[in-house]
Amino acid sequence: MAERIILQTNGAVDHAMRNAGTLEGWKEHVARYAVGNSRLVLALSTAFAAPLLYPTGAESGGFHFRGASSTGKSTALVVAGSAWGGGGIRGYVRTWRATSNGIEGIASMHCDCLLCLDEMGQVDGREAGQIAYMLANGVGKARASRTGEARPAAEWRLLFLSSGELSLADKIAEDGRGRKAAAGQQVRIVDIPADAGAGMGLFENLHGFPSADAFARHLKMAAGEHYGHASIAFLRTLVDNFDAIAPNVKAYVDEFLEENCPTDADGQVSRVAARFGLVAAAGEMATLADVLPWEPGEATRAAARCFRDWLAMRGGVEPAEESEGIATVRRFIELHGTSRFEAMGDLAPKDGFGGPVEQRISNRVGFRRRADGGGIEYLVLPEAWRTEVCAGLDAAAVARTLARRGYLATDSEGKPQVKTRLPGFANAVRCYVIPADILGEAEPAPVAAGGPLF
Ligand SMILES: Nc1ncnc2c1ncn2[C@@H]1O[C@H](COP(=O)(O)OP(=O)(O)OP(=O)(O)O)[C@@H](O)[C@H]1O
Ligand SMILES: [Mg+2]
CATH class of the missing domain: 3.40.50 (Rossmann fold)
Known part of the structure; x- marks a missing residue:
């Protein structure tokens, strides 16, 4: 004969494991x-x-x-x-x-x-x-x-x-x-x-x-x-x-x-x-x-x-933190690309005689300039990179991901920071250089073609 098991609880259990119909x-x-x-x-x-x-x-x-x-x-x-x-x-x-x-x-x-x-x-x-x-x-x-x-x-x-x-x-x-x-x-x-x-x-x-x-x-x-x-x-x-x-x-x-x-x-x-x-x-x-x-x-x-x-x-097969890092930097540039990056080089505003005009940038995080091949580059100072652009994320990991994806310039040793001369700084300083491509491309392509079913 089958064993009969009785479950005894302290109070009535408010469950919905009832049945009806067939x-x-x-x-x-x-x-x-x-x-x-x-x-x-x-x-x-x-x-x-x-x-x-x-x-x-x-x-x-x-x-x-x-x-x-x-x-x-x-x-x-x-x-x-x-x-x-x-x-x-x-x-x-x-x-x-x-x-x-x-x-x-x-x-x-x-x-x-x-x-x-x-x-x-x-x-x-x-x-x-x-x-x-x-x-x-x-x-x-x-x-x-x-x-x-x-x-x-x-x-x-x-x-x-x-x-x-x-x-x-x-x-x-x-x-x-x-x-x-x-x-x-x-x-x-x-x-x-x-x-x-x-x-x-x-x-x-x-x-x-x-x-x-x-x-x-x-x-x-x-x-x-x-x-x-x-x-x-x-x-x-x-x-x-x-x-x-x-x-x-x-x-x-x-x-x-x-x-x-x-x-x-x-x-x-x-x-x-x-x-x-x-x-x-x-x-x-x-x-x-x-x-x-x-x-x-x-x-x-x-x-x-x-x-x-x-x-x-x-958005792809990489860890979620990676797509999130790219999205965060992209969002920051979309929102603040002009307001928090000081224009330099031929992007800098000039007066009627070709002389420099003082720019008033509040909470500046870096600079923007024309890249060698056309397009705009954004240069972010290291401290601002850590505390502003990548706030809440692992800033070094975000830099590595961006560099690997071609969204960040690297120096001759492959480091994701490049020494650059910037207006107002006596010596060249290390900064993160982001090409404007980061804005142009949509989220990472949905799933690489390599997967068997795709
Ligand atoms: N795919 C559908 N197309 C058109 N009408 C639908 C569809 N699905 C549900 N409905 C209608 O909406 C009513 C609510 O359905 P359901 O509760 O499943 O929606 P829901 O997606 O949970 O919506 P909500 O977000 O408002 O809770 C259904 O009774 C039906 O009349
Ligand atoms: Mg519902």
Whole structure:
């Protein structure tokens, strides 16, 4: 006889792992419609990937659907959540707002499960950053108990789906105090453009529905009628084949990486690719187990597509700090190219007789002059480079990146500073010389042509 296990807790647990309708109804009226819709397939596959974290030792983290209002973001969360539960007043999906008040309780309650967090817009940037970090790190704050003894911090392991109009990075920058999302945060919560580019918001295939609007409304309604069965059916198959999970998933993720992750990708990129691979593996496993009514390959295609969209939006395969450094310098010159750089040489203003005119530059960071081959060069003094242009970043690392990309002149020894004679300085001084090209070119080309799928 099967062993009966009773879980006894201190109080009632406010969970949403209820069920209604049937698994067949869910497959027919909800899951089937995800086919051909990369975001829906990814969201549903993520629902099944959560219980794979434990047997495979994969790290916690999440996907964030970012995009304009009424494009189907919350719908995608509702659809994915219906694999796990629903009902009650709120259904399975939680909000960022509610989570910021009780993150530890909510996160531990979703341990090894999917957590859906809607509406990042409801919390401020700093809070969003902290929640994302904590959720993905899997541990809460240690607190004192009523008797003053240290109470162990809550721990969890989960995957989450989130939605909002801004990306986490933009959200964190939103408060205007110059905060930036750390690269670590951007790896933990992977930002996916909600718009799939087919002119129908998050959707690509409406399966005969007259409009994206009608399709979204159907999905939400059907997910409210059939929910909570799929996760149980999937967990059953996992339990029956527990020892095979880790090796199977690993082989699958390796294959996914080989096919989709550019070979020259930075560690941050391959870490994110591995998360997409895990999700693809989960979708394929649930398909094989007949929990998802999809053809084999559907989950993999969707994960690969979303990974490509993430990579294209990220702007390349180099570490996020590098693209951020280039963007920061570019932004500084765009904003202050004329106001904070004193013109020198033939750019310097002259009076009617060709004599020099005194320039009033407040908070000068350097000079600008005509380059040998035409164009304008910006020369930044070392102190201003560190404290103004690269404020908040590792200035030496930014200089190295720019030099490597041809956005900074180097001296004969390859150093990214060049000795130059500047007006008002008795001797030649070392400064950073930035060609105007840095303004002309768009963000680094989306993904090198070398990657196997591109
Ligand atoms: N792709 C779409 N095209 C047109 N209308 C849509 C689309 N997706 C959703 N809608 C309509 O918008 C309503 C809200 O959908 P949903 O909650 O998924 O949007 P959302 O992207 O989360 O928006 P918000 O950012 O405002 O929360 C749906 O009930 C539907 O009527
Ligand atoms: Mg919404």
